[in-house]
Amino acid sequence: MPDNTQVSPFWLAGRPATGDGEIVVTHPYDGRVIGAASVPTDAQVEEAVAAAHAVRAEAAALPLHVRAEALAHVARRLAERSEEIARLITGENGKPLLWARGEVGRAISVFRFAAEETRRWSGHAQRLDTDPAAAGRLAYVSRVPHGPVLAVTPFNFPLNLTAHKVAPAIAVGAPVVVKPAPATPLSALVLGEILAETELPAGMVSVLPVPNDRAAGLVDDPRLPVVSFTGSGPVGWMIKERVPRKHVTLELGGNAAAVVCADADLDHAAARIGLFSNYQAGQSCIAVQRVYVAREVYDAFTPRLVAAVEGLVTGDPWDDATQVGPLISAEAAERVQAWVDEAAAAGAEVLTGGTRDGAAYAPTVLADVPAGAKVACEEVFGPVLLVQPFDGLDEAFALVNDSRYGLQAGVFTRSLDVAFRAHRELEVGGVIIGDVPSYRADQMPYGGVKESGIGREGLRSAMEDYTYEKVMVLTGLAL
Secondary structure, three states: OOOOOOEEOEEEOOEEEOOOEEEEEEOOOOOOEEEEEEEOOHHHHHHHHHHHHHOHHHHHOOOHHHHHHHHHHHHHHHHHOHHHHHHHHHHHHOOOHHHHHHHHHHHHHHHHHHHHHHHHOOOEEEEOOOOHHHOOOEEEEEEEEOOOEEEEOOOOOOOHHHHHHHHHHHHHOOOEEEEOOOOOOHHHHHHHHHHOOOOOOOOOEEEOOOOHHHHHHHHHOOOOOEEEEEOOHHHHHHHHHHOOOOEEEEEOOOOOEEEEOOOOOHHHHHHHHHHHHHHHHHOOOOOOOEEEEEHHHHHHHHHHHHHHHHOOOEOOOOOOOOOEOOOOOHHHHHHHHHHHHHHHHOOOEEEEOOOEEOOEEOOEEEEOOOOOOHHHHOOOOOOEEEEEEEOOHHHHHHHHHOOOEEOEEEEEOOOHHHHHHHHHHOOOOEEEEOOOOOOOOOOOOEOOEEOOEEOOEOOHHHHHHOEEEEEEEEOOOOO
């Protein structure tokens, strides 16, 4: 590591601290050192967890205006520092500035939405005298936190997916311990810095960039009764099996499908699918991976799709015009290349792309992909899509559902009947009509079924996930 590399402190119960090691962060595009994060000792991790546990009652009792103002402060400060933070995301993650700026904008919205939801967060009354035996009784139903939250966040959206765990925890009055991805800890550390500026109690937020091999101790700790994990399926389900008595939410993988019906606007569908198969270099669990096209428009649509993909601007993520940058590492790109080569060897046709340069993989379109190929049935997590014709909606929806994943799907149609049928029949957590499955509004419920996870994010949904209903019954009232 260069001598002049700045080592960022981690955040231990709201204060900066340094430990006995460092995580060096390198830029995926050219390998240069971007920065480093100090790694806490075991004793410092214990101090952070103990602080979260100790402050849990105080956090749960915080007035709503205190929580809301803290969240609003974060939104304001992210906005003030937006370009700085976007460039930090591009540095550590490699995503083009176009998408990094978008990620900061989304994180600002997440904290703003959380502040608004906090002010609406309230219990409700329920009359119980619907039966003579309950005359004069009224229930007051509120939601209270399960307790401190362990937030395990991924590399692909290092700021916004951290925001989606931290903001709802603060909103409901739950302490939170963040374990960011080792490849991209710097964005989360900036978020910890901004949170330390608020009036939240010491101990309510810690950001601990520990290596993955030390995460098990945090997962196992009974003082962290909620685990919110976003990442790979094998790790997520291992966590669920490891701590079956904890409240675990999992946002896992997908192999998102888009259905292009005969009545679709083909130019619009091709442009959206081409872009959102390859944004983030395909490193999004809702990036378009499978494209099913009505046979009667397949020959007209496929050249449009290939042209849209070939028209994307690839290269240096620091260039404002770049749409597709590198993957997180050369190893990730090598895996994508191996999967494409495997499909091609089994008979798939490479319509465009299929080449690698270090950590960058060219946006790729495949046709005639065998059903058992990894690019068809696993999550590529790279800039690769397959295109295949279908005969009738029965076949199209069966193809979408023929997956162990079920996060989101997109259906390009002008038919309201088809839209509601897709909503009924597709085995996914979200159906996007007239657009790609990659669309996500940060305030809407978001999550999957099957191997794509359990639980929902999206502010109000996550707030409910972090809490349980608690009932008080009042007796002897004149209602």
